[in-house]
Amino acid sequence: MxxxxxxxxxxxxxxxxxxxxxxxxxxxxxxxxxxxxxxxxxxxxxxxxxxxxxxxxxxxxxxxxxxxxxxxxxxxxxxxxxxxxxxxxxxxxxxxxxxxxxxxxxxxxxxxxxxxxxxxxxxxxxxxxxxxxxxxxxxxxxxxxxxxxxxxxxxxxxxxxxxxxxxxxxxxxxxxxxxxxxxxxxxxxxxxxxxxxxxxxxxxxxxxxxxxxxxxxxxxxxxxxxxxxxxxxxxxxxxxxGSIRQTAFAQQTIIQVFHSIDGCHREEDSVYARLGHEGWKEVAIFLPAGAGALPLRIDFVSAFTVIDLASLVLKSGAGTLFDAGTGPEFDTIVVTGDAQRHPHPAYLRLKITGIDPQLFLPRIVAGTEGTCLVLTMRLRVSAGEPPRV
Ligand SMILES: C[S@@+](CC[C@H](N)C(=O)[O-])C[C@H]1O[C@@H](n2cnc3c(N)ncnc32)[C@H](O)[C@@H]1O
CATH class of the missing domain: 3.40.50.150 (Vaccinia Virus protein VP39)
Structure with a gap:
C-alpha cells in the first residue's frame, strides 16, 4: 500500500x-x-x-x-x-x-x-x-x-x-x-x-x-x-x-428514545434498546432521572422492515402519562423521516424506508420530580411482508 x-x-x-x-x-x-x-x-x-x-x-x-x-x-x-x-x-x-x-x-x-x-x-x-x-x-x-x-x-x-x-x-x-x-x-x-x-x-x-x-x-x-x-x-x-437487508446488521432493530425537557433532541439525552425480529416483543425502556417528554422522540434503525406497534405506554411511577393501543390514539403520534404510516385496524403500522425514521409523541408534562419515566412497547418487526394477524 x-x-x-x-x-x-x-x-x-x-x-x-x-x-x-x-x-x-x-x-x-x-x-x-x-x-x-x-x-x-x-x-x-x-x-x-x-x-x-x-x-x-x-x-x-x-x-x-x-x-x-x-x-x-x-x-x-x-x-x-x-x-x-x-x-x-x-x-x-x-x-x-x-x-x-x-x-x-x-x-x-x-x-x-x-x-x-x-x-x-x-x-x-x-x-x-x-x-x-x-x-x-x-x-x-x-x-x-x-x-x-x-x-x-x-x-x-x-x-x-x-x-x-x-x-x-x-x-x-x-x-x-x-x-x-x-x-x-x-x-x-x-x-x-x-x-x-x-x-x-x-x-x-x-x-x-x-x-x-x-x-x-x-x-x-x-x-x-x-x-x-x-x-x-x-x-x-x-x-x-437496499443491500443492507442481506447483512448481519439487518437481523435486529435498534430503538433510540430521545427524552427532552426543552424541545431539543440530543444524542446525549437518549437511551437505546435492541431487539431481534421474531414475533411479538415487549420492550421496557427506563429513562434516566430528570428525563422529560417535551416531547419524546423515538427513532428506529431497522433495515427496510415493517414495524407493527400494538401498544405504547409511558408511565411515571404508578401514573400513566400516555397510553396508545388503538387507531385514534396512535393518530396522535407524528410519523416523520424515513417512515410511512400504513393503515391497519389495530396497530400503528410503519413501513421503514431508510436509515432515519422518527416518531414524535404528543408533548407530555412528566410527573413529579424524582420519579423515572418508563416507556413500554409491544411491537413486531417483520423483514418482509408482515403476517396477516
Ligand atoms: C460497548 S459494548 C461492546 C462493543 C463491542 N466491543 C463491539 O465491537 O461492538 C459493551 C458490552 O459490555 C457488556 N458488559 C458491560 N459490563 C459488563 C460486565 N461487568 N460484565 C460482563 N459484560 C459486561 C455489555 O453487555 C455490552 O455488550
Whole structure:
C-alpha cells in the first residue's frame, strides 16, 4: 500500500471484514487485524463483545493469518446502560457466527467480567481489549482487576477514549495509564487507546505508532483513515441500494428514545434498546432521572422492515402519562423521516424506508420530580411482508 510515497506492507491490505458496521469499532478494524496478525498473541481476551464487531475482527485475523491465538470473548450479553439493553437474539447470532467460523480457537464466556477473572492466570494474556461499561468507575474497576492478567510486554486496547458525553469516563482513566508505558491514541471515531508496558514490540505496526511521529507513521494513519472511510462508504451504499437487508446488521432493530425537557433532541439525552425480529416483543425502556417528554422522540434503525406497534405506554411511577393501543390514539403520534404510516385496524403500522425514521409523541408534562419515566412497547418487526394477524 502506497501512501505519501511510502510502502507499508500490512496484512490488512487483503482484509475483507466478514462483519462490520455493527457497533462503534468500524474505524479500527484494519488496525485490529494488523495487530493480531503481527503480534501473534497466544491468548487474546476481550471484555465487552456485544454483536462482535471488534472480537470477530481479531478472530478473522487469527484464522486467516494462522496466528495460533486462543481467543476469549467475555460478556453477559445483556447490555449495559451505555450500550442499551438487548434481547437473546444478540447472543444467539454471536454464538452461531462463532461456531460457524472460529469454533476451533474461540470461546464465548457468558459471565460478568468479575466472574470470568478466575479463568485466567496472572501474567497470561498477550492482548487485552477493554470495552465494557464506559463509566469512569466501571473502567477503573475493570482495569484494576484485569491489568495483572496482562503478561509483561502484553498489549492493552481501550475503546471510547475520546468520548466525553453521557457519563463516559474512559478518557479520564486513559489519560492516567497512557502516561505510564508506551501508548498511542487513535483519534478516529470514539477513539482507541493502545498501550504496552514493557519491551520493544515485535509488531511493526506498534513500533510505527509508538515511535516519534514521522512520514511513515503519518502514512500509516492515512491508510487506516482511508480504510475506515471506505467501510463507512460501503455502509452508506448498502442503505442506498437496499443491500443492507442481506447483512448481519439487518437481523435486529435498534430503538433510540430521545427524552427532552426543552424541545431539543440530543444524542446525549437518549437511551437505546435492541431487539431481534421474531414475533411479538415487549420492550421496557427506563429513562434516566430528570428525563422529560417535551416531547419524546423515538427513532428506529431497522433495515427496510415493517414495524407493527400494538401498544405504547409511558408511565411515571404508578401514573400513566400516555397510553396508545388503538387507531385514534396512535393518530396522535407524528410519523416523520424515513417512515410511512400504513393503515391497519389495530396497530400503528410503519413501513421503514431508510436509515432515519422518527416518531414524535404528543408533548407530555412528566410527573413529579424524582420519579423515572418508563416507556413500554409491544411491537413486531417483520423483514418482509408482515403476517396477516
Ligand atoms: C460497548 S459494548 C461492546 C462493543 C463491542 N466491543 C463491539 O465491537 O461492538 C459493551 C458490552 O459490555 C457488556 N458488559 C458491560 N459490563 C459488563 C460486565 N461487568 N460484565 C460482563 N459484560 C459486561 C455489555 O453487555 C455490552 O455488550
Amino acid at each position: 502506497a501512501a505519501a510515497g511510502i510502502e507499508l506492507d500490512l496484512p490488512s491490505r487483503t482484509f475483507r471484514p466478514l462483519l462490520f458496521g455493527l457497533g462503534a469499532w468500524t474505524d479500527h478494524l484494519h488496525f485490529g487485524y494488523d495487530l493480531v496478525a503481527q503480534l501473534r498473541p497466544k491468548i487474546l481476551v476481550e471484555l465487552g463483545t456485544d454483536r462482535g464487531e471488534s472480537y470477530f475482527c481479531f478472530c478473522q485475523a487469527a484464522a486467516e493469518q494462522q496466528t495460533g491465538t486462543r481467543c476469549y470473548a467475555i460478556d453477559t450479553w445483556q447490555g449495559d446502560t451505555h450500550a442499551g439493553g438487548y434481547d437473546e437474539t444478540t447472543y444467539r447470532q454471536v454464538d452461531e457466527h462463532n461456531r460457524q467460523q472460529y469454533h476451533g480457537f474461540s470461546t464465548l464466556v457468558r459471565a460478568s467480567f468479575d466472574e470470568a477473572l478466575a479463568r485466567f492466570a496472572d501474567d497470561s494474556i498477550d492482548l487485552l481489549h477493554i470495552d465494557g461499561l464506559h463509566t469512569e468507575e466501571a473502567v477503573r474497576h475493570d482495569l484494576e482487576r484485569w491489568l495483572p492478567k496482562l503478561r509483561s510486554g502484553g498489549v492493552l486496547l481501550m475503546h471510547d477514549v475520546l468520548v466525553r458525553r453521557n457519563g463516559f469516563g474512559v478518557w479520564k482513566v486513559w489519560a492516567e495509564i497512557s502516561k505510564k508505558g508506551e501508548s498511542f491514541t487513535f483519534e478516529l471515531g470514539a477513539g482507541l487507546g493502545v498501550w504496552k508496558n514493557e519491551e520493544i514490540s515485535s509488531a511493526p505496526v506498534l513500533r510505527m505508532l509508538f515511535a516519534k511521529p514521522d512520514e511513515t507513521s503519518s502514512a500509516l494513519l492515512d491508510y487506516y483513515r482511508a480504510q475506515a472511510t471506505g467501510l463507512h462508504q460501503s455502509i452508506a451504499q448498502q442503505w442506498r441500494d
